[in-house]
């Protein structure tokens with residue numbers, strides 16, 4: 318298995334984190350973003366969106382962190398990280414939806430703007446990001462995990478850019494339940510810190 322990513326990609330890190338929690342071996346391929354490797358062939362043959370992460374496994378190529386998490390969880394994680402029961406699967410996928418909307422276009426993008434690697438409207442992103450944090454905090458005030466009472470790929474998808482929100486000047490102080498959840502994720506066996 319090969320994971321195409323960059324050193325600082327929170328989306329690539331989601332995939333690496335699940336593989337680490339599952340103790341599944343893989344090879345990391347660093348894509349040279351500063352030299353625009355992701356915008357040219359052969360990389361765009363792997364992902365026409367010019368983005369990391371990309372996963373290659375047994376001749377299959379998948380782009381998007383969520384697609385990679387779903388694939389790995391179902392293929393190598395048994396029923397633990399994404400159960401096959403339709404209702405339970407739907408519960409997990411709700412949180413993936415939050416990761417791909419409020420968290421990506423809110424927390425990921427505001428962090429990118431602050432770090433100078435992305436242009437865009439900071440205030441709009443910050444508002445969306447705080448909306449996402451409010452939803453997470455509301456859920457986590459009464460639950461240790463986002464779905465099913467245990468860690469799932471919903472937690473993994475939401476974790477990296479939530480934990481890094483302060484790098485986008487969005488404080489986690491108003492979200493104590495989110496802070497407790499971050500600590501629980503960081504205590505999971507096999508967890509490793511990004512970078």
Ligand SMILES: N[C@@H](CCC(=O)N[C@@H](CS)C(=O)NCC(=O)O)C(=O)O
Pocket residue numbers: 325326327328329355367368369370380381382383417421
């Ligand atoms: N929804 C995608 C977002 C992927 C994404 O934003 N990747 C960033 C790195 S973290 C990237 O490759 N950016 C380069 C670009 O968009 O040109 C996912 O979850 O994989």
